[in-house]
Amino acid sequence: MRTSITANPGPAPEAIAVPRLLAGLTSDGATVRLDDHLARWGGAPFQSAGADLVKKLSASGLPGHGGAWFPVATKWASIRHGRFARPVVVGNGAEGEPASGKDALLLTQLPHLVLDGLSLAGAALEASQVVMYVPARLVRGVEAAIVARRSLGIDPVDIQVVVAPDRFIAGQESAVVNVLNGRREAVPSFIGIEPIRERGVNNRPTLVQNVETLAHVALIARFGPAWFRALGTEQSPGTMLMTITGRWSVPVVMEAPLGTPLREVLDLSPGDAQYFSGALLGGYGGGWITMSALLDLLLSEDAARRLGSSLGAGVIALLPRGVCPMAEMARVVRYMERQGAGQCGPCVNGLAGLAEMAEALAFRPGAFHQDIQPMLDVCDLIDGRGACRHPDGVTRFVRSALSVFQDEVATHLHRGACSLTSAPGVLPCPGRVARAFGEAARW
């Protein structure tokens, strides 16, 4: 039996109030309990979650916030109209990107918003199985939240928790499916012939959706598309979470409406900007942009792509002057090479070659004979030839770094490694630099 409170969404909060997802955060960083969650948002409308919810999502224009920015309604509709088998719905909280902390923040502090969205997806798609896929360190908290919900009979289908291995590619869609199928470790498969939307977990149509996306779904289901679109722009509606590194003393998770100027998001004047040499958008598969481009950028995936970058899963990293960009590039490329699945020849060989060249450029540039063309040639050889986008992300990272930091490249080539290469790195590469997340600032 469902309790009455789960059937009635609460009154809509003011549509233009920011933050939205992070509105419920407590000042001490404690997990928001189920009763507080229900008092703030009311219950999620599971009964009307069928075609109606897909329509709402379509009208809201919500894209996926896991990195690919694929329209959520399109994905759900293709599964609803798919095969005869009932689908599997997976909430993806793997967040393998070391510079991202927003998904972990949601799962530790606002788990019920995510779980509402997950169950709504399950109800809308009439799923036979609903799974929450999270790193081992978050399992306990998520399970406690599920137990609390079970006692009120909230979730129409019981939610299973599956551990996501700690590796960069663990959240890649086909890697998730491979883990859930129990056949292989968290490595991607080639899905060029049959997408997992059609044939995923146990050969069933499978929805893998990022946890922030699910949190947005939880609010759109309650308050509707017009409410969602009251923030953001026509093309890029709503708000997004970002993990910002390098701007302040600790990494910070923030929520801002799409379309907001980055200079406002980052509280950055042109004078402040001169303390940084460049900005990385979208994480280690994203792209570097210059500080002047960053100051003019409006927060949207379209705008980022026009600069040859991507917002990806919302990572924004500023590189302070005083850190060698070549050394940062070398450390990240080596990390990404080690994080590869080791399945595809062009990725295995290409990333090893790139890592070696990046290290040479950073630490012993004499080896380069004053030319970085071989690095660009290797990038050309790698593109589009892996089963997943891991290698393509690295080439975007390398090409954009070589272009944004061309002064530093020239310095290294003509005068040898700079004096900053021995400084400790800023971009986290687990195994070298400890992660420190959990602090959430209000936007």
Add this chain to the structure above:
Amino acid sequence: MVRRKVTMVIDPTMCDGHGVCAELFPERVRMDPWGYPIIDGGDIPLQLLDHAQRAVESCPRLALHLVERRQSSGRVDRKERHLSS
């Protein structure tokens, strides 16, 4: 107007770089410096289809596939159908 077009795809997780494909179908397959095939993903004309088929069947890792791409009024359908196994 619906035309059917055939193209070659490779499952890079299966390929070990034996090189049979480049040997049998050099019209569309060349090797990279590490010994892995680079496949030209364009449509395969009818007169080359036998060679393509032979390359697919001879791959020791069964990593190559021919897929049919439905094309209507210039827009490529994302969905590709598996032709041969």
